[in-house]
Amino acid sequence: MEFHFSERMLTLKPSVIREILKSVTPDMIAFAAGNPSTDTFPIDEMGEIANGLFADKGRIAGILQYGVSEGYQPLRQLCFDRMRGKYQTGGEQDELIITSGGQQAIDLMSKAMLDPGDTVIVEGPSFIGSLNTFRTYQAHLAAVPMQSDGMDLDALEHSLKTEKNVKFIYIISTFQNPSGYTTSLEKRRAILELARKYDVLILEDSPYFELRYEGEYVPNLKSLDTEGRVLFAGSYSKILSAGIRLGYAIGHRDLIAKLVIGKQATDVHTNLFFQVVAAEYMSRYDLDAHIEKARGIYREKRDLMLRCLEEKLPQDVTFSRPQGGLFVWMELPAGSDGKALAALTVEQKVSIVPGNCFMVDDEKVNPGVRLNYSMPSKEQIERGTDILAACIRKYLGR
């Protein structure tokens, strides 16, 4: 049987990371993952809520029935109130849609905006999952080099000037995946101004912004947006559970209306049970206190990871020092190949993601590597960085 697949499928490859993760065995140290630590999930509280829901016969029947595509109204309200109240994220003209994970917000925005050949400007490096989503809409991807305080503004303006049919700028504004970098407030303002000047939208993907371990909160781009030019994509994956697939998007009501239509045509609505669980959790427990606890767990792991890298890596191997999130970006000396290093570490049962995966041109040799510290245990971080350092020395011939 020979299949004549759509154009969009011809160039698309399975996510390298998800393929790497499939080969991860329990005895492997997974620096390659992007998973939150299960220690941060409020399991007891979610269990209590779930039990209570199933015990309420009248209520559970409705929860196991079809819901509306916009999402469970109480959760929409709680989530939006919190984002507006605590972070001034979302204005009068905005609405909120519940999505099946943050990834679906990226997909629905793409569905609403992108025709084949349209340009999406992305950070280089950027999250491979989103790059692949844009590719399924046959978008042209234009990468703007990432600096430690966000995109290179001159390169961004150059792209906005020269690329054709730019629909939006895709930016992971805080604790970026994979670099760990946070775009500065100054650059956020400048990026919004450039978006206005060239009349393009901004897709702000921000699944990690509440996982800050030090430094001051930098306002979301969306909270600087008075026109409805920014769609903010948020996620419950890193604060409640990743497996329940729960996220949301905040944007101009006209845009959200299109996302709702798109969602009707993909999965109708998000799992209703866990929308109710999340709403009950937010009503009955202190989400902020829970996030504070998760921050404590991650802060220790980040500190340990950074200390290990500091102590063990050769001087000419650099790495980012993220103030939050899940990732460290490490760079081997210029000309090195992260892929070759990954091949060495995986033999020693340490998985890492080579930097080329996060690039628009993923065939080009890249000296970067993404390291995750949220998933491995402290003991694994210690042992894994020993192995990583040894593999680096071997790779560099020292």
Add this chain to the structure above:
Amino acid sequence: MEFHFSERMLTLKPSVIREILKSVTPDMIAFAAGNPSTDTFPIDEMGEIANGLFADKGRIAGILQYGVSEGYQPLRQLCFDRMRGKYQTGGEQDELIITSGGQQAIDLMSKAMLDPGDTVIVEGPSFIGSLNTFRTYQAHLAAVPMQSDGMDLDALEHSLKTEKNVKFIYIISTFQNPSGYTTSLEKRRAILELARKYDVLILEDSPYFELRYEGEYVPNLKSLDTEGRVLFAGSYSKILSAGIRLGYAIGHRDLIAKLVIGKQATDVHTNLFFQVVAAEYMSRYDLDAHIEKARGIYREKRDLMLRCLEEKLPQDVTFSRPQGGLFVWMELPAGSDGKALAALTVEQKVSIVPGNCFMVDDEKVNPGVRLNYSMPSKEQIERGTDILAACIRKYLGR
């Protein structure tokens, strides 16, 4: 703020049914829904499983973590074994992917196969949700008139001969939505033969086939398929719960591989918790016995609905007599407008879906109406059909 939406969004309208359902108030009799009856959900058993999962600290942590895009392996296995063992659906070359409801299988198949302008041949009438999904891929839709034993074969061959770039035939083979018709075995064989002759695929959407209340099981098209030409889309919405968004697709491994890549780019994976719940349910309880019980509940409702229509409707108003599923298709005398009737009934607090909604050309006046009998109570069926009959007489001026 003015948005420049993608081409696909310009012609797309919100699902009429979902809009109708949003306006449904608790005091309304909903013949418009497509919802299963909550009486058929195994709530106690699912609750017991859920409680058990949350009580198992080691296990629940993994279940709330990210999963793989293909789906939870034990559920894939159980589901596939059952479909192969009980229904001979799925062969050696086939694999199974878990989807976020049956609708997502339709979406992922479209993503894998359709370029703008490609043709999908559909039954006329057909399920509005799927038609809208095909529209989001800018497919050209060619409708083949539906007869009580399936598509008009001459019209189907004419379409296959004359339409350009036909990628697949979309068929709801058993207890079709909205007509309630089942395609006969003879026609299934002929449709598969035509698909072979013109080298197109078949997307067999079959969320209702196990809800048979009388007559003999007609083999799924997929079980007649030796080449891997058919993708079978199944659903747990009508046998376990609709709100959990759980479905599956069975097809040739090369095709499923593309669906997996597509899924990575949309929602990464389906809610893992309820994949585990479904797998546990199938291991620990008797799904067949549960379905038999649901059949009993629905059979009574269908019998009542048909008896009411028989007794109350004018002679020249016809309706289908489905052997299963959730829907009856009613037709007013030629030249009538189902939309006008729906406007009358909704005033009297009975919602119905006018037939034009299910047509490729939904602007054209259509004398049909879809009636659902699974959601309303027996008392509501009695009362609702009184109101329906009165509105029909009023509409026809009698």
